[in-house]
Amino acid sequence: MADARVERLASVLVDYSTAVKPGDLVLIEATALAAPLVRAVHRRVVEAGGQPRTRIAIAGVAETLFLHASDDQLDWVNPSRYVDFEKADVRMHLLAELNTRSLSGVDPARQARMARANEKLRDITMNRAAAGELRWTVTLFPTQAAAQDAEMSLAQYEDFVYGAGLVDREDAVAQWTSFGQRLSRLAEWLGAKKELRVVADGTDLRLGVAGRRWISCDGKENFPDGEVFTGPVETSLEGEISFTFPAAFAGRSVEGIRLVFTEGEVVEGTARRGQEFLREMLAMDDGARRAGEFSFGMNESIQEFTRNTLFDEKIGGTVHLALGKSYPESGGTNQSGLHWDLVCDLRQGSEVYADGELVYRDGSFLDGIG
Amino acid sequence: MIDPRVTRLAELIIGYSLELGEGAVVRLDGGETASPLLLALYRAALAAGAHPYTSVELDGLAEQLVELGSDEQIEYLSPTEWHEVENLDALVTVWSDANTRSFTRSDPDRHSRYIGARRKLALRRWERISSGDMGWCGTLYPNAAHAQDAEMSIEEYETFVFGACHTDGEDAAGRWRSVASRLAARADELGRVRELRVLGPDTEIRLGVAGRTWIAADGRLNMPDGEVFTSPRELETEGEIRFTFPAIFEGREVEDVRLRFEGGRVVAAEAARGGSYLQSLLDMDDGARILGEVAFGLNYGIDRFTRNILFDEKIGGTMHFALGTGFAQAGGKNISGLHWDMICDLREEGEVYADGELVWQAGRFLAEPGGGNGSAGG
Numbered sequence: 224m225a226d227a228r229v230e231r232l233a234s235v236l237v238d239y240s241t242a243v244k245p246g247d248l249v250l251i252e253a254t255a256l257a258a259p260l261v262r263a264v265h266r267r268v269v270e271a272g273g274q275p276r277t278r279i280a281i282a283g284v285a286e287t288l289f290l291h292a293s294d295d296q297l298d299w300v301n302p303s304r305y306v307d308f309e310k311a312d313v314r315m316h317l318l319a320e321l322n323t324r325s326l327s328g329v330d331p332a333r334q335a336r337m338a339r340a341n342e343k344l345r346d347i348t349m350n351r352a353a354a355g356e357l358r359w360t361v362t363l364f365p366t367q368a369a370a371q372d373a374e375m376s377l378a379q380y381e382d383f384v385y386g387a388g389l390v391d392r393e394d395a396v397a398q399w400t401s402f403g404q405r406l407s408r409l410a411e412w413l414g415a416k417k418e419l420r421v422v423a424d425g426t427d428l429r430l431g432v433a434g435r436r437w438i439s440c441d442g443k444e445n446f447p448d449g450e451v452f453t454g455p456v457e458t459s460l461e462g463e464i465s466f467t468f469p470a471a472f473a474g475r476s477v478e479g480i481r482l483v484f485t486e487g488e489v490v491e492g493t494a495r496r497g498q499e500f501l502r503e504m505l506a507m508d509d510g511a512r513r514a515g516e517f518s519f520g521m522n523e524s525i526q527e528f529t530r531n532t533l534f535d536e537k538i539g540g541t542v543h544l545a546l547g548k549s550y551p552e553s554g555g556t557n558q559s560g561l562h563w564d565l566v567c568d569l570r571q572g573s574e575v576y577a578d579g580e581l582v583y584r585d586g587s588f589l590d591g592i593g
Numbered sequence: 594m595i596d597p598r599v600t601r602l603a604e605l606i607i608g609y610s611l612e613l614g615e616g617a618v619v620r621l622d623g624g625e626t627a628s629p630l631l632l633a634l635y636r637a638a639l640a641a642g643a644h645p646y647t648s649v650e651l652d653g654l655a656e657q658l659v660e661l662g663s664d665e666q667i668e669y670l671s672p673t674e675w676h677e678v679e680n681l682d683a684l685v686t687v688w689s690d691a692n693t694r695s696f697t698r699s700d701p702d703r704h705s706r707y708i709g710a711r712r713k714l715a716l717r718r719w720e721r722i723s724s725g726d727m728g729w730c731g732t733l734y735p736n737a738a739h740a741q742d743a744e745m746s747i748e749e750y751e752t753f754v755f756g757a758c759h760t761d762g763e764d765a766a767g768r769w770r771s772v773a774s775r776l777a778a779r780a781d782e783l784g785r786v787r788e789l790r791v792l793g794p795d796t797e798i799r800l801g802v803a804g805r806t807w808i809a810a811d812g813r814l815n816m817p818d819g820e821v822f823t824s825p826r827e828l829e830t831e832g833e834i835r836f837t838f839p840a841i842f843e844g845r846e847v848e849d850v851r852l853r854f855e856g857g858r859v860v861a862a863e864a865a866r867g868g869s870y871l872q873s874l875l876d877m878d879d880g881a882r883i884l885g886e887v888a889f890g891l892n893y894g895i896d897r898f899t900r901n902i903l904f905d906e907k908i909g910g911t912m913h914f915a916l917g918t919g920f921a922q923a924g925g926k927n928i929s930g931l932h933w934d935m936i937c938d939l940r941e942e943g944e945v946y947a948d949g950e951l952v953w954q955a956g957r958f959l960a961e962p963g964g965g966n967g968s969a970g971g
Contacts, residue, residue, distance in 0.1 A: 248671060248672075258651050262657065265654050269657065269658055269661045274669045276671045278648075279648075279650070281632065281647060283628070284632065287632060301618075301646050303680070310673070
């Protein structure tokens with residue numbers, strides 16, 4: 224039986240998140256595992272008058288490339304991808320993995336090499352998005368692999384995913400609209416601050432945010448959503464931060480990351496698990512050792528850690544910091560082939576200061592803020 | 594476990610059919626059910642030093658567009674599709690429909706519009722393939738839907754498909770090379786013929802082939818393969834023909850097609866079933882009523898009708914005739930959004946005369962090319 228929540232998710236993505244208009248070229252990227260959602264989104268795009276175009280990946284291609292490609296083949300970027308990215312009015316990325324650890328055995332240097340080669344494509348997306356020429360969204364279609372990472376059955380995980388996106392309710396768009404208003408107020412308030420200091424177990428980090436723009440994320444570019452972020456001043460980070468949550472990133476798990484920053488640059492990076500991968504990512508290029516994003520997770524309907532950044536970084540009461548490329552619309556200027564979000568749980572024993580004033584404690588902004 | 598026959602098929606297509614070289618950009622098209630072959634092709638292409646990428650179509654999307662889209666949406670072609678058709682070095686098409694009849698209930702006009710819009714793209718692709726600018730190979734992955742059409746179990750169908758491709762054993766490329774030399778000799782001989790006359794049940798048709806080039810289809814453009822074909826002279830086809838096998842286009846079946854030609858054009862067409870679809874395809878454009886191809890099926894390893902043109906047109910002992918676009922490399926000049934192969938079974942009582950001389954009877958050429966007895970083919 225068709226899951227009504229899939230249809231509703233498709234409607235929210237097409238009508239609300241990316242607001243598809245007649246004539247829009249809509250690029251839908253997914254794996255074949257997301258077929259039910261791809262079909263629903265495709266239908267809704269056609270109904271909205273858009274021109275859907277799908278790029279469907281099959282499981283196994285990425286592993287095959289990493290295992291068998293020459294350096295020259297790893298560096299190659301499909302020229303028709305440029306056409307996709309330059310011409311699309313809307314880009315939708317529907318994540319649906321068969322195996323979130325399929326690249327665990329791959330040489331991280333080869334992954335870094337390919338990420339560098341693909342940096343131009345990422346630049347096109349980010350720059351066109353910042354210029355208002357491209358609307359994009361990333362969402363997840365629940366698969367067994369993602370459920371397994373979350374340590375749930377598929378049915379439980381579906382409840383979690385659709386609950387986090389509020390698409391288990393009839394009035395999902397209204398919910399996101401009012402949540403968005405709250406986030407906008409917070410973003411405006413943060414926009415007046417010059418420096419943040421985050422203090423928690425294993426963490427004492429200062430970031431300059433003067434002159435940067437805070438952006439409220441209300442279900443447009445990520446779905447589900449619920450964060451406010453900016454690009455911190457590139458040379459301003461000082462101190463250390465420990466990321467309590469392990470992350471499935473680029474087909475492997477990396478755990479217990481601790482970073483030490485001096486003048487905005489990572490001078491020390493360690494991981495309890497995946498140290499070699501962390502080292503390779505940091506060495507990818509100059510920008511990989513700097514933060515491109517700092518953000519507060521504000522979605523109270525995501526409480527559980529599920530080993531998936533799309534959800535974990537939105538958990539109400541967390542912050543995350545991304546190594547690598549910044550989003551130009553935030554005022555960030557960092558360039559890199561990397562954009563790796565690392566999540567820090569602040570729900571217990573934490574404090575955040577803004578320009579010296581305590582504004583956030585144990586996962587919540589103090590009353591009256593934002 | 595990977596079926597070694599799949600790996601061999603992939604290596605055959607990359608190495609023999611396309612002879613893919615270092616740096617070549619190749620797109621691998623298929624449905625999701627073809628994933629094992631797409632992945633094997635991807636790997637074989639990487640090993641050849643090429644730049645492969647997959648382009649997978651999810652079933653149901655095109656049907657949805659045809660059902661719900663405005664005329665403009667149905668006819669839309671993306672800039673990426675144009676870029677690819679102009680720039681690809683090679684393309685592999687793996688036919689692998691999840692349901693071969695999914696368009697049966699679609700509105701025929703809307704469906705024709707969808708196909709017609711892709712005509713420019715298809716023409717440009719053929720142009721680049723014909724001029725040698727782009728390599729192409731069409732093959733099939735034995736999935737449940739195609740097995741169902743063939744009325745076989747998946748295991749039987751795999752045996753049939755990989756057998757027809759000669760990938761059921763080692764050295765598939767060697768076997769195809771030997772087929773290629775026999776077909777080339779046959780094509781040479783047919784190249785000297787001016788007129789063909791085909792006689793069969795309810796069939797008496799004359800085709801002009803003077804000055805046209807016969808091409809040995811030896812596993813380069815199709816896998817499996819095994820036919821010799823040309824594009825007949827556009828204005829010379831005269832007579833009647835009846836196709837005992839169902840004619841299938843884009844998943845829709847038209848049964849017992851009878852066509853009458855005058856001055857090269859279809860002037861009367863009827864079918865026992867699917868007549869209105871037949872008419873709508875004939876009306877697609879000016880070239881849709883003219884033959885773009887005539888061919889002899891010579892793969893005697895394919896001995897039964899399986900409702901799939903890739904195999905059926907090569908059945909040893911059949912001929913096929915395609916309405917629509919012709920082949921420039923054969924000297925064909927007809928242009929259309931259509932290329933619809935229809936098969937005529939001549940195994941029981943067919944006769945073919947070449948410039949008045951009986952050359953084929955009951956599904957076999959009477960002589961080996963260049964003299965001798967017996968049948969040619971793979």
